[in-house]
Amino acid sequence: MKFAFYPGCLVLQRMPEYELATRAVLSALGIELNIVQQAACCGSPVVESFTTDWVYLTAYNLALAEQMGHDVMVTVCGGCTNTLARGLHALQNPDVRAEANRRLHPLSLSVAGRVAVKHLVQLLAEREDDVKARIVRPLFLRSAQDRPLRVALTNPCQAFRPGDVMGTGDDDPMQPQRMHRLVELTGAEVVEYGGEDECCGATLYLSSPKLSLAAGRRKLEAVQEADVLLHSCGNCHLLLRRFQRMIIHDEQGLRKQALFFPQLIGLAMGLSEEELGLREGTLVAPP
Amino acid sequence: MDHPKDCIECGTCVTVCPVEMVGGHAIVTFLANPDAVDYSAWLCTSCWRCHEACPTGVNIYGLMMEQRRRERAPTGYGKALEYVLASGLALTVFQEQLDQVRASWGLESVELPPLGLAQILLRTDG
Numbered sequence: 001m002k003f004a005f006y007p008g009c010l011v012l013q014r015m016p017e018y019e020l021a022t023r024a025v026l027s028a029l030g031i032e033l034n035i036v037q038q039a040a041c042c043g044s045p046v047v048e049s050f051t052t053d054w055v056y057l058t059a060y061n062l063a064l065a066e067q068m069g070h071d072v073m074v075t076v077c078g079g080c081t082n083t084l085a086r087g088l089h090a091l092q093n094p095d096v097r098a099e100a101n102r103r104l105h106p107l108s109l110s111v112a113g114r115v116a117v118k119h120l121v122q123l124l125a126e127r128e129d130d131v132k133a134r135i136v137r138p139l140f141l142r143s144a145q146d147r148p149l150r151v152a153l154t155n156p157c158q159a160f161r162p163g164d165v166m167g168t169g170d171d172d173p174m175q176p177q178r179m180h181r182l183v184e185l186t187g188a189e190v191v192e193y194g195g196e197d198e199c200c201g202a203t204l205y206l207s208s209p210k211l212s213l214a215a216g217r218r219k220l221e222a223v224q225e226a227d228v229l230l231h232s233c234g235n236c237h238l239l240l241r242r243f244q245r246m247i248i249h250d251e252q253g254l255r256k257q258a259l260f261f262p263q264l265i266g267l268a269m270g271l272s273e274e275e276l277g278l279r280e281g282t283l284v285a286p287p
Numbered sequence: 288m289d290h291p292k293d294c295i296e297c298g299t300c301v302t303v304c305p306v307e308m309v310g311g312h313a314i315v316t317f318l319a320n321p322d323a324v325d326y327s328a329w330l331c332t333s334c335w336r337c338h339e340a341c342p343t344g345v346n347i348y349g350l351m352m353e354q355r356r357r358e359r360a361p362t363g364y365g366k367a368l369e370y371v372l373a374s375g376l377a378l379t380v381f382q383e384q385l386d387q388v389r390a391s392w393g394l395e396s397v398e399l400p401p402l403g404l405a406q407i408l409l410r411t412d413g
Binding site: 009010012013014016017019020035037038039040041044045046047048049050051053054056057059060079082103104106107157158161162163173174197198199200201202203204205206207208209211212214215218277 | 303305306308309310311327329330331332333334335336338339340348352355356360361363364367368371375376377378380384385388389391392393394395397398399400401404405407408409410
């Protein structure tokens, strides 16, 4: 089975290990990904903040996936999923679609609005039984193998809300459970904390670094009993991993490894650290 | 900014807002209190919780984006827009560097969007 793959600008250049782990896990499930060539920025929140024309940028990206002949475009970033899905929704309006096609015409592209946009978490949630069947061993912390691994997760919030457009089915958009359930399949224990359903605050960095880091600190302080942090979004990675140093300076007690969701699932499936882009190693016990 | 007529000022949006939780004042401050002036439509994590939680279905996200187009943008957003207009991507990405980074991870190279794409697709007076 082959799907189109849209990493988004952030993951494309800054987080190749996330793409690698995603490909490895999906490959184990019989899914190959074809990256969308010449893809542009999804359009939000940046472009949408300045113009209603953001929808034509997403139309371009969707048109590229259609041209490749795919029915599904897989995303790994909350923001991109949200924007592409809302753009797709807007394109169901014939007037919007007609204007989109007028603008796409000089690029020799057209959009019909028939490619579904799915975030990795949603894709795996739809295949929960397959994922479960491929998990070969439960996960533990290297230094504490007598108890389950404790994972604090952050949902890719923009991939679930607004619920009426993002298609969450019977999963509550305010407290989506699908990522939580998938993590539990690995034998890990999901640490309950209020912030699982709150936003990491990464996008706020564009307008207020101070408030963004404050939101990050709030989250890091709430998950002290976790062994690792888990997320499935480029923005979350920025905050939980790259900004972690800026948030907590030298407070060692708050430092936690932040893993990408497919890295955890992949380890439970018996994939190697190498295949999952875990070059600096991990506290999670290897196969 | 006009206060939306469907808003009953219940304040639910404020209680779920991550910006408000760390002491910032987002558009929800204005929704809960139409007399408020100390807020910014740019302070937002795009989590959509307010929009989802609103009991009367106010299109909070849409209103916020409309308001942004009337207010001056913070530097971070302005810069990111410049990059999109120049290259089609919101970050600086150079083909050679991209190819090198990807190759070092065993990933194939990817073509960047064509020049002038933003000028064809966007009219920023939107």
